[in-house]
Amino acid sequence: MRTLIVNGAECEPYLTSDYRLMLEKSDEIIKGALLLGRILEVEDICIAVEDNKPGAVELLLAKVSGPLRVKKLKSFYPQGGEKQLIKSVLGREVPRGKLPFEAGAVVQNVATVFAAYEAVFLGKPLYERVVTVTGDCLSNPANLLVRTGTPISALISFCGPLKEEPHRIIIGGPMMGITQAGTDVPVTKTTSGVLVLGKKSGRILEESACIRCGRCVRVCSTGLLPCMLGAAAERGMLEEAKRHGLTDCLECGACTYVCPANRRLVQYIKRAKAEAAR
Ligand code: SF4
Numbered sequence: 664m665r666t667l668i669v670n671g672a673e674c675e676p677y678l679t680s681d682y683r684l685m686l687e688k689s690d691e692i693i694k695g696a697l698l699l700g701r702i703l704e705v706e707d708i709c710i711a712v713e714d715n716k717p718g719a720v721e722l723l724l725a726k727v728s729g730p731l732r733v734k735k736l737k738s739f740y741p742q743g744g745e746k747q748l749i750k751s752v753l754g755r756e757v758p759r760g761k762l763p764f765e766a767g768a769v770v771q772n773v774a775t776v777f778a779a780y781e782a783v784f785l786g787k788p789l790y791e792r793v794v795t796v797t798g799d800c801l802s803n804p805a806n807l808l809v810r811t812g813t814p815i816s817a818l819i820s821f822c823g824p825l826k827e828e829p830h831r832i833i834i835g836g837p838m839m840g841i842t843q844a845g846t847d848v849p850v851t852k853t854t855s856g857v858l859v860l861g862k863k864s865g866r867i868l869e870e871s872a873c874i875r876c877g878r879c880v881r882v883c884s885t886g887l888l889p890c891m892l893g894a895a896a897e898r899g900m901l902e903e904a905k906r907h908g909l910t911d912c913l914e915c916g917a918c919t920y921v922c923p924a925n926r927r928l929v930q931y932i933k934r935a936k937a938e939a940a941r
């Protein structure tokens with residue numbers, strides 16, 4: 664193992680919880696990164712941050728030394744995907760079907776590195792995290808430090824009052840997040856954001872047949888054929904989906920976003936992955 668990459672890219676639109684953490688807890692993140700670097704016995708520790716977070720880049724650059732370095736990355740989606748990040752930081756491709764360590768790298772999110780610092784230096788278990796609570800329905804969007812187990816309804820009312828009735832509530836970002844059926848859902852250690860979207864931004868478009876335009880193929884940073892993979896996944900043809908790279912899909916949602924037929928490609932892929940894992 665040669666490099667530990669600390670992922671501060673946070674490329675999903677709306678989400679700013681990692682940015683806030685880097686601004687407020689930079690010393691702790693650096694100590695956590697050095698700790699993990701020592702455990703992994705790496706020669707190089709790189710904190711990778713997108714250039715749309717200039718405050719974090721400047722702050723970290725002023726503090727790092729020794730085996731630590733900061734890399735400013737171009738902002739685009741999905742820059743924060745594990746394999747994409749390795750390519751941007753190290754210029755190495757992780758081959759299909761292989762894991763990041765086979766390319767000499769381990770990627771850990773800044774929130775994970777911060778949690779490692781708190782666990783080891785403070786003896787504090789992971790029972791709280793920073794969550795971005797935002798969306799056009801909320802009058803007072805904010806990044807909140809919340810305990811796991813808190814229902815998202817409490818976060819929404821804290822950031823209210825509501826400007827309009829929510830049309831769609833998503834846990835996570837708009838690209839990789841999961842639409843919720845209600846607000847009686849707890850915050851977990853992986854809850855990076857709660858999006859409360861109104862009629863305009865949260866509308867779900869009607870799906871139609873694939874028109875073979877190829878847009879999904881052009882945006883897939885993993886080099887897959889999302890139209891073929893999605894079609895196999897939708898039909899439950901798991902072996903066919905695996906042949907099209909089911910396990911290599913990052914679930915970034917870029918294919919679904921650009922599809923003019925509103926094909927729910929990433930949803931089918933996620934479901935097929937879950938079925939394949941049973
Ligand atoms: S979600 Fe779509 S665009 Fe993203 S990696 Fe998977 S197939 Fe490719």
Ligand code: SF4
Pocket residue numbers: 872873874875876877878879880889890918921922923924925926
């Ligand atoms: S973007 Fe949508 S319509 Fe175009 S090829 Fe992909 S799945 Fe088909």
